[in-house]
Amino acid sequence: MHRRPIRFHWFLLIIPYAWDVLLIPWVNTIRFQPFGMPFLFLWMLCGIIVTSLTIAIIHQIDKRFFSQQSR
């Protein structure tokens, strides 16, 4: 059986889950309101950007990873 090497950098995919799930009970206790907006609202919107960046970084590492593999 062929085994693919484990891609440790894929564990970075945990970051968006930590942001949008794990930290929510704590975020919900924050009473600070930037620009008068709900903190949770801004937090969730920032989560979108954090996710996009995380996936972009993983994709970059993937590209290098795979090109080394095929050499």
Add this chain to the structure above:
Amino acid sequence: MLRYVIAIIIVLGTMIGAWAITRKKNISLQDWAVSGRGLGVFLFWFLSAGEIFTIQAFLGTSGWAYAYGAPGFYTISNVALGYTLGYWLLPKIWRIGKRHSFLTQADYYGKRFEAPWLGSLLAIVGIMALIPYLQLQFTGLSLILKLAFGASVNTALSLTLAGIIMLGFIIAAGLRSVAVASIVKDVLMIVVLLAIVFTIAGAAHLGSIGAIFTRMNQSHPNYAWLPGLAPKLNYTPLWFISTILMTNLGFWLFPQSFQATLAARSDETIRRNAIFQPLYALAYLFTFTIGFAALLVVPHLSNSNDAFLALVGKVYPNWFIGVLAGTGILIALVPGSSLLLTVGTLFANNIYRGVFQPRASDRVVLLVSRLGVVGATVIAIVMSLNSNQTIVGIFQVAYSAISQLAPSLLLSLLWRRMTKWGVLAGVIVGLIGITVPQAIAAEKVIAFTMNTGFVAVILNAVVTVVVSLLTRAPSQEAIEVGLETTPEVALTLSAAVGD
């Protein structure tokens, strides 16, 4: 009069234009259902955006903002986390689908578990979840038609008309036309949302955009935090998290999202899309803000569905309402078309061919798909005429049903020992889990404040594992469909990305 003309030009222009651009003689089943597996990054982005940003995102989220405040924010993470899971999941699905020439989700289940009947059965579950999703598009559509054409218009008649436009479009065109129509729909939607957000505060005499939030803090101080404006409904952080997780698990199980994945040109297309697709969800900034503005300007609406449109109808000029109505109709029709197409293919490929006519040719299946589409439209229109549920409510029903397929899909890609009986038992338990507790009003006892759909998914996963261990292991060949263990597979994998 102006608003009618504008709305009609936008809708018919887009639908006919998209059909004309992608027109092709002798369209095959593969072309129709998965666009010949040939969509590049650009069209694939729009196809995905077209499917994700439905009438639920447009009217549903502003309705949440209006009725509950903070609990609605859970939808903001939906797309982002969907693609976080999708970065791992979708390239796999694409490769498997390409290797075995799958058209639908049910094709995969049938092959992975060496049981076409299981594929057919899960196709029925998929269709059961798609019908309410489709119903929701029609509910939204009828609200938009009411805004544009006044309350005097006959809802049944106008929905039937909209249904006929949609049917004509989807029967003549295919998945590629949906992607092209999405370009117009999504560009218009962003333009309309931007226009509203930047003018609403002035037009409704609220002051600036910032004033919307200041006023919300004064008049509804609880809106900014969980449990939000309706504390009795127990929208706690626990509910928030469990709902996010449930919708995340269900995200790729909606058969139309699964099928759209197969339409990409390569797995690299899918990975690139995963980087940029989540950013589109930033548009929720606008829909929620508009929902809050609606609560300030038109409070006491009997149904939160109306929040967005009641606000706009009150403060904007005639021609703008025409643009908004045209855009809104597209937001219902374009995703609706892809839902219909999926129902049609599932029905024809996995129920008609899967159960009744195993030797039916692709041409016959294409014909049956198109007939199935007609049936689904009729059912969805009748359901939306006979229901006054909120968009959000219907959306949750569809999600909690479809999420019950998640444990079987995810485990089947990871775990060799998984069996068809495990899948069957798990899905049955899951479906009982989302219906019975509600029927006997025992949700709060069983799930505390968690989302019942999420609790059902957990039970479902446990039962799937236990029953799988108790039943006979599947053959090596079946396992390989899901686990991609052959060296040949691994080679194509690196070749595809190593450019």
